[in-house]
Amino acid sequence: MATFLYKLGRFAFRRRRFVALIWVALLAVAGVGAATASSPAADSFSVPGxxxxxxxxxLGERFPGTKADGATARVVFKAPDGQQVTAPAQKQAVEKVVGELKSSSPQVAxxxxxxxxxxxxxxxxxxYAQVTYKVSGFELKDDARDALKEAAQHGRDAGLTVEIGGNALQAMPETGATExxxxVISAVVLVITFGALIAAGLPLLTALIGVGIGVSSITALGSVLDLSSTTSTLAMMIGLAVGIDYALFIVSRYRSELAEGREREEAAGRAVGTAGSAVVFAGLTVVIALVGLSVVNIPMLTKMGIAAAGTVVIAVLVALTLIPALLGFAGKRVLSRKARKGAVAASEAEGGKPNMGTRWARFVLRRPVAVLLAGVVGLGIIAVPASSLEMGLPDDGAQPTSTTQRKAYDLLSDGFGPGFNGPLMLVVDGQGSKDPKAAAAGVAATVSKLDGVAAVTPPTFNQAGDTALLNVVPKSKPSSTETEDLVHEIRGKAGDAARDADARALVTGTTAMNIDVSEKLNxxxxxxxxLVVGLAFLLLMVVFRSVLVPLKAALGFLLSVVxxxxxxxxxxxxxxxxxxxxxxxxxxxxSMMPIFMVGVVFGLAMDYEVFLVTRMREAFVHGERPGQAVVTGFRHGARVVTAAAVIMISVFAGFIGSSESMIKMIGFGLAVAVFxxxxxxxxxxxxxxxxxLGRAAWWLPKWLQRALPNVDVEGEQLQKHLAPEPAGERPELAKV
Structure with missing residues (x-):
């Protein structure tokens, strides 16, 4: 692995114009594809099984012609205090608004x-008036939304309180200035870390190119693959973070190789051969975690994971090829002024003055038990609220109280009861029944007697007369445990009543779908x-040639994610x-937050494990004692890992300003988890x-040593392909 990447790094350095041209061309092609692509479809909450x-x-089969996923709006009217909407003046105002809505847009059904x-x-x-559209919320034109708002404003001008609920006003999420x-924080950290603008700019530039290609590709394929509206945002979030980090580690290793007196092409080859190996395996752990989301069998989550994994793959390829190519253009300007003049920073030279990483590692080695207890107990205390975790999918009741959607939700709850905002759709399939109407009537009578049911509408039959649709209004609000229990009770009692009439009863609707999604995710x-921890454990065992190091990595991840x-x-x-x-x-x-955060955080957590511990493993393989290897790993890696973590935290934290609650929550969760x-x-x-653990940390049974492939992440085989370095002379290359 290290030898192949060494050759790849030197090739990219030598053929830098060709490599750079390829990446620019890919960015242009992806950009054109995104610019000419049709708008992405609305979020899909399909939950197979x-x-x-x-x-x-x-419903789609038995009631053809219905647009089940069409946008809807509930325009809610409230009369002034002391008056009623049935009064002549108020009724006239309401009917005027309803008339405007009917002719407001060709998209109104x-x-x-x-x-x-x-x-x-x-x-x-x-x-309230129910407005149904022919298209989904994200396909709704701006003039249709404007006409809806304008009609509501006319009602307000007439003295009514008018609010709009439903998904017709749903818009693409915005991230705000915090992104x-x-x-900007990432750029500042890079400048401080490298002390050179060129070195600081390279990771940002390459990360933006990689994210540009990834997100543009997602946009170009959005309508074809039915990607959700949040897919590109999440891919951007993860792609930026790993793209900057991967480039940061290779540039840092390149500077370190230059500081040891190597020629630029040789330094680029060695940087990609060593740090690049860590990048490959760190990227693999992230990809495993993201692609593994497909085992949940929720299409939206699967597509989000695969799209984000694709962006990570691009980030890895950019780091391995475009970074050494750009290093060829940059020359020695990636070094600080002092380093270019020959005054190499002591922290970058062997035997120099101990840096912060060295001092911290020695402190931990002197007090390992105290540090271990402090870390575990501290994270354990912070994890306590997780025992009260309640999960669900949001409805308008989760919107800020200042929004018209939330105001409409509250008005409907006041006027019609809390369950009115989350009605259940009960379908009675009577194709196998002799009397479908009697079967539907029996199911309706059974359901109406349940304690948690506020109302049941009369059955509405399809054209064939063999399937009935009933709306069931719970007494409790949609996101409550009472409604969840009621859904299970209806499925049991209504199912029994339907079977007695050789029919079957099924429950759906947004509320029931949310409950099923939550249960499936749990x-x-x-x-x-x-699956993910097992696969990553095997991968890390190959990387570190150890049993206890991967086990420690997995347990540490579980502690940080909880x-x-x-x-x-x-x-x-x-x-x-x-x-x-x-x-x-x-x-x-x-509901999607815990499992998605587990997947992403696991991959990112393994990044730091690979980057930091690989350097320790490299020192141990080259003859250092276990304790000294830890110090060496921190001397070379602590500053860069710290910078990488701060960058990743700042990128994720930037998404806390998003208008989309899921993006806000994921941004916060990932930022905290990385910290x-x-x-x-x-x-x-x-x-x-x-x-x-001492030497036991690197123990691996002999039979397992023979069974596992040697991927040479620490570059031991690479060293054998390189000629010995004569004292006081620059290293000469052996034929590889």
Missing amino acids: TESQKTFDL SVSDPYLAKGVAKNGTIA VIGI DALLPYLA AALGAVVAVFQWGWLADLFGVEQTGPVM FDAFVVRMAIVPAVLAL
Whole structure:
């Protein structure tokens, strides 16, 4: 591996114009594809194998012509205090708005009249009109949204309170200025780390090129592959972070090789052969974790994981080829002025003055038990809130109270009950029944007697008369455990009643779909963890030629991810420091958050494990004692790993400013998880454990040594291909 990458690095350095041209061409092609592609489809919450998805599919078959995924808007009216919407003046104002909505856009499919469709609350103060569109929320044109808002404003001008719920006003998520701030912080950290603008600019430039190709490709394929609206944002988030980090490690190793007196092409080859090997395996762990999300069998999550993994692969390829090519253009300007004048920084030279990494490693080696206990106990305390984790998928009730969607949600709850915002769709399939109408009536009678049911609408039959659709309104709000229990109860009781009539009863709807998604994600978490951790354990065993080092890496990851989940619960569920992070509405943690965070954080956590411990392994293989190898690893890697972690944290934290609650939560969770993993687990717990284990840390049974392939991450085979370096002379190359 190291020898192949050494050759690749030298080739890219020599043929730098050709390599750079290829990457620029790829960026141009991806950019043209993105510019000419059609808009991406709306988010898909398809959950194969669940009852709600089966029912949803059945509705499409039995009720052809219906646009089940079309955008909807609930325009809610409230009369002024002391008046009712049924009063002549108020009714006239409502009907005028309804009339405007019907002719507001060619994309409008239908608009219900509150006074004809039983859309008036019993107290007479609140009414609503249901607007159904022919297209999905993301396909809705701006003029259709503007017409909807304008009609609502006319109602307000007439003295009514008018708010709009539903997904018609749904827009693409915005990240805000904090994302740019994250990149600026990354640039500052790089300048401080390298002391040279050219060296600082290379990781940023190559990361942006890699992300540009990745995100543009996702945009170009968005409509073809039905990618969700958040896929490109998450790919950008992860691609930027790993792209900067991978480039940072190779540039840092290149500078280190130059500082030892090597020629530029040789330094580039050795940098890619050594640090590049770590980049390959670090990237592989991230890809395994992201692609592994497909085992959950939720198409949206699978596509998000594969798209982000593709961006990581591009980041690895950019680091291995474009970085050495650009180093060829940069010359020795990647070094600071002092280094170019021959005054090599002592921290970069063998035997120089101990740097912060060296001093910290020696401190940990002197007090390994105290450092280990402090790290484990500290993260354990932060992880405590994770025991109160509540998961669910958001509805309008999770929106900030200042939004019109949340105001409409609250008005409907006041007028029609909390369950009105999350009605259940009950389908009675009577194809095998002698009397489908009697079967549907029996199911309706059974469901209406349940304690948690507020109302059941009369059955509506399809054209063939063999399938009925009923709406069930719960007494509890959509995201409550009471509604979840009610869905299971309906499926049991209604199913029994339908079977007695040789029919079957199925429950679907947004609320039921959310419940099924949450349950499926919960069931998949442990198998996913076992698969990803198992594969990565084997990969790290190959990299480090050890059993205990990969085990320690996996346990450290679990500790950091549980602590990060505890922080997410404290902020987004309990509301601690909510104002600081711009969390306007607390509530359950999104169902996808834990499993997605586990996947991403595991991959990123292994990055630091590979980068830091590989240097220790390299020193140990070349004859250093275990303790001294730890110090050597920190002397060469601590500063760069610290810079990489700060950069990754700043990139992820930049997405906390997103208007999309899932992006905000993931950005916060990943930033916190990287902080815990890099600075507590990898920088404190790892050296403490290695100090306590000594030589046992690198133990591997002989039979396993023979069975495992030797990928030579530490460059031992590479050294054998290079000629010995005469004292006082520059190294000469052997034929490779």
